[in-house]
Amino acid sequence: MRRILLATLLLIAAPAWGEVPIAYPHGYREWTHVKTMHVKLGHPLHSTFGGIHHVYANKKAVEGLKRGKFPNGATFVLDLLEPREDAFATSEGPRKLVAVMHKDPKKYAATGGWGFDAFRADSRKERLVTKHSAQACFDCHAAQKKNDYVFSGFRN
């Protein structure tokens, strides 16, 4: 009985797609802001990333952006917010999701050394990425192989 209970708890606690969960990126709002984009209806990524997104980089990811090659531990966050459209301005509405891209060449060898996950809205626990969709993340990022699979560039 105990064993069954333990197995059940592990199933709830672990991400749906494997044994290597990416930790919630605590404190990312004070990491370095890399860039912002507003993805609108009709964009091929709208169903996944429609809205205003900010990309944040931790110190190792900033180092990578400057060198063009990312060290173990480099982490990016894509912070996706609903757009709030007023008459003559667009501002930030509620959070839709927090997507994370984390470099660990051993754990994520099959996907260019990067792991992908996402958390729903303001939840620190509710994960949105399955093994299948993590592969889809990588398939899109694969186009950026020459840039170590990263789309963003840093502008001073």
Next chain:
Amino acid sequence: MRRILLATLLLIAAPAWGEVPIAYPHGYREWTHVKTMHVKLGHPLHSTFGGIHHVYANKKAVEGLKRGKFPNGATFVLDLLEPREDAFATSEGPRKLVAVMHKDPKKYAATGGWGFDAFRADSRKERLVTKHSAQACFDCHAAQKKNDYVFSGFRN
């Protein structure tokens, strides 16, 4: 002759509106990103701040955002970029200006303890704010007196 030359150089080096220049905020791109807004044609601030702006806060300004009161040295940057409109997305174009709001209760006693200045595009030297327009900055921020003259709030 030397004296005239020196006076001329000082006139070029000093800001147009007074003896208390605000330093260019070197490194602000790695300060904390507070929020983003896209100001469009028709907005009352469009002629001044039309485009995508990101607000950045230095450590003292982040402290102030959390406490609701800003210490001496707190500095905000409004980084204004041209919007680049594609079919289904808005992204960041060239920089229009870097506006700075810097707390120094002694130097800027007449404007709530905050000094205001701005630098054209990517220039670290070409200032855009006159004594008259610094007063206009403050007149607008005066509406936020209860929040120590700051519009932005920080969202984790």
